[in-house]
Amino acid sequence: GAVVSQHPSRVICKSGTSVKIECRSLDFQATTMFWYRQFPKQSLMLMATSNEGSKATYEQGVEKDKFLINHASLTLSTLTVTSAHPEDSSFYICSARDWSGGGKNIQYFGAGTRLSVL
Amino acid sequence: GENVEQHPSTLSVQEGDSAVIKCTYSDSASNYFPWYKQELGKGPQLIIDIRSNVGEKKDQRIAVTLNKTAKHFSLHITETQPEDSAVYFCAASNRYSGGGADGLTFGKGTHLIIQP
Numbered sequence: 001g002a003v004v005s006q007h008p009s010r011v012i013c014k015s016g017t018s019v020k021i022e023c024r025s026l027d028f029q030a031t032t033m034f035w036y037r038q039f040p041k042q043s044l045m046l047m048a049t050s051n052e053g054s055k056a057t058y059e060q061g062v063e064k065d066k067f068l069i070n071h072a073s074l075t076l077s078t079l080t081v082t083s084a085h086p087e088d089s090s091f092y093i094c095s096a097r098d099w100s101g102g103g104k105n106i107q108y109f110g111a112g113t114r115l116s117v118l
Numbered sequence: 119g120e121n122v123e124q125h126p127s128t129l130s131v132q133e134g135d136s137a138v139i140k141c142t143y144s145d146s147a148s149n150y151f152p153w154y155k156q157e158l159g160k161g162p163q164l165i166i167d168i169r170s171n172v173g174e175k176k177d178q179r180i181a182v183t184l185n186k187t188a189k190h191f192s193l194h195i196t197e198t199q200p201e202d203s204a205v206y207f208c209a210a211s212n213r214y215s216g217g218g219a220d221g222l223t224f225g226k227g228t229h230l231i232i233q234p
Contacts, residue, residue, distance in 0.1 A: 004161075
């Protein structure tokens with residue numbers, strides 16, 4: 001399957017700082033990428049849909065000024081957690097959609113980023 | 119919006135036995151149902167998927183069945199092995215093809231434990 005690279009895998013930061021997470025599709029172009037958040041032993045919750053060249057679409061309850069998304073190219077989307085606080089600590093996972101498989105909505109996931117805010 | 123229910127939350131089976139995980143969905147417009155396997159500290163990996171115009175799909179020891187009328191789909195793993203131990207998530211989407219950029223709606227996950 002296609003490869004999605006997510007970086008960093010783990011970050012520890014002080015409260016009030018901003019953290020940027022990168023998501024790259026390595027062997028295919030992704031006009032659409034998705035950002036999910038996962039709490040321990042829970043399911044993935046969609047935060048936002050990142051569209052190349054346009055504004056991201058945020059799910060209800062997700063603060064767009066808190067979680068800035070930029071999808072500047074067909075292979076890169078970034079999520080910036082601004083002014084992070086301890087309650088933002090979580091596992092953030094991106095996925096990229098590959099349409100090349102006969103039109104199937106296949107999403108390939110990155111390995112995730114463990115964010116710990118002190 | 120879509121709501122996906124997944125059962126059981128934990129499943130323990132003896133190595134070599136079969137495991138079945140079940141999901142139901144609420145949106146009759148959903149037409150694509152992937153299954154993901156997530157190992158500890160890693161992102162989900164797609165293991166099998168099914169479209170709404172197909173009732174069953176098989177890939178070696180893994181199979182998925184879909185009942186559109188009941189809005190129910192299941193993952194079947196036969197001849198389970200220790201490396202099958204992981205958390206499995208079902209998901210649903212109504213964007214099989216064409217335009218649109220909806221994300222997947224996930225079930226809550228099933229922790230599958232293979233007892234040696």
